Amino acid sequence: MPSLSSIVLAVVLGFPAVLIALALPELFGRYKESSTLLQNLPGIRIFIYPHSFFALLPRFPGFNIGNQYLRRYRHKLFSSRGTSDVLLLVSFFPPVRAIQIADPVAIKHIVADRMLYQKPPHIYRALNVYGPNVVVTEGDDWRRHKRIITSGFTEIVCATSFSQLPPWRDDVPEAIPTGHTLPFRVAVRGVMEYAILHTATPKWCYKLPIPLLRHIKECHHEFKVYLRGMIAERRAMAIDTREDSNGKRDLLGALLYASADLEEEEERELVGDKGRDKARARLSDEELMGNLFVFLLAGHETSANTLAYAMTLLALYPEEQKKLFEHIDEVAPEGTELNYNTMSKLTGVLAVFQETLRLFPAVVVVPKWTVENTHIPVSANPDGTPAPPVFIPQWTEILINNIALHRSPRYWGEDHDVFRPDRFIDAPDGSYRWPRDAYLAFSGGPRACLAQKFATTTSTVTIASIIRKYSVHLQEDLDGTGEKRRLAGETHMQKVERVTDSTISLALSLKSSKLIFKER
Secondary structure, three states, X not given: OOXXXXXXXXXXXXXXXXXXHHHHHHHHHHHHHHHHHOOOXXXXXXXXXXXXXXXXXXXXXXXXXXXXXXXXXXXXXXXXXXXXXXXXEEEEEOOEEEEEEOOHHHHHHHHHOOOOEEOOOOOOHHHOOOOOOOOOOOHHHHHHHHHHHHOOOOHHHXXXXXXXXXXXXXXXXXXXXXXXXOOHHHHHHHHHHOHHHHHHOOHHHHHOOOHHHHHHHHHHHHHHHHHHHHHHHHHXXXXXXXXXXXXXXXXXXXXXXXXXXXXXXXXXXXXXHHHHHHOOOOOOHHHHHHHHHHHHHHHHHHHHHHHHHHHHHHHHOHHHHHHHHHHHHHHOOOXXXXXXXXXOOOHHHHHHHHHHHHHXXXXXXXXXXXXXXXXXXXXXXXXXXXXXXXXXXXXOEEEEEHXXXXXXXXXXXXOOOOOOHHHHOOOOOOOOOOOHHHOOEOEOHHHOXXXXXXHHHHHHHHHHHHHHHEEEEEHHHHHOHHHHHHHOOOOHHHHHXXXXXXXXXXXXXXXXXXXXXXXX
């Protein structure tokens, strides 16, 4: 007679197998249908969908290309399969029909029409864990969020960011405030790093004695407590919630002000009499939490990663760092105040920021889907002949591939993998203009990043502040290990690839980068 444990094991293993067996006909039917609908496109037909949790399984040709394939293949994902920058991606499990796009004409068409090409809710669940926000909402809700939040990114807020830069100091352990079990940075990092895993993991799994899951649960709990604490503290201490304890305006204050109950006259000024009848022009507490989360994601994960890439690239290309320092020293030498007006003259700093985002875009893919059958226009063929529009069936996922777009030799030249900031500086005589349509660092169209100006301003002033005072070096270039690798035959581009090796989670981030900052 079989033991109880063997019976339980048989049930645990057998039940999923039965479900899979029953689902096989439908899975195969959907896979075949998707392939047939888009049979005229070059593409990838794979067993595991690479943007699913199952892509964490071992890679194997024809079975699983892994969740890091965008980083590994870049534009070769397209160029290795022909001349088209539109590519079919069909998977068997989960059954998904998707289109990869790195074509500027197609992308411009897609991002301009937010009604036809919308955000798939199931893909954006990781950004909706704390409440509705400007990233995940659609329709009237999105317009309300955008109207309120855009007012937070005024030139006043951008200008005050110059006086709110954190002091330059050595990395020291962060204290744990009373009532918390984790430092703020640890909680934020845990939430960001494991956001996708958190979304894909059933709630009952967090009761299991698995250290990683317990850590993720603790990070989310602590992060929520920190957010609520920041909101409560600002509401309690400030007469004008737009200002902090020092009387300076910041984004938190702008969002709190937008979420406050408005007097009738104030509300009429913001949305008008007609708008007051339709919806309150303010954020609920849940929406406030949701928006604070996505802005902390943008501020902590994407901006911090971009600055890390910028410093690493400047260390890898010392001649570019020298040019940048000379440019900063000419426009704003040490002792000169870096202010909002000064930054408009530091075109070289902006070029470094843009080139960094070209090579390592914070958001590597922008997901959409079609709510009805449509045709997408595409660029002309390489020989100049017109290319026919591409038919896209309803509910097809569209993946705008920023990495491939930004490294396309057709638009960025054969040196597309090289860090060359001056490619973002137009020629005064008009003989050269960098390809705007082939650059999507902040998305585009009506759903473009609302914080683009804010992020650009704060990032460029940080780069200028650091390079003006410090020279940046790779640790391996100072301790001799870099020279040993060179003598062993490592080329400069091989070194660049090794040092900038990255991983994709919610955003693209460096795996490791050891830098030394020397005071000038």
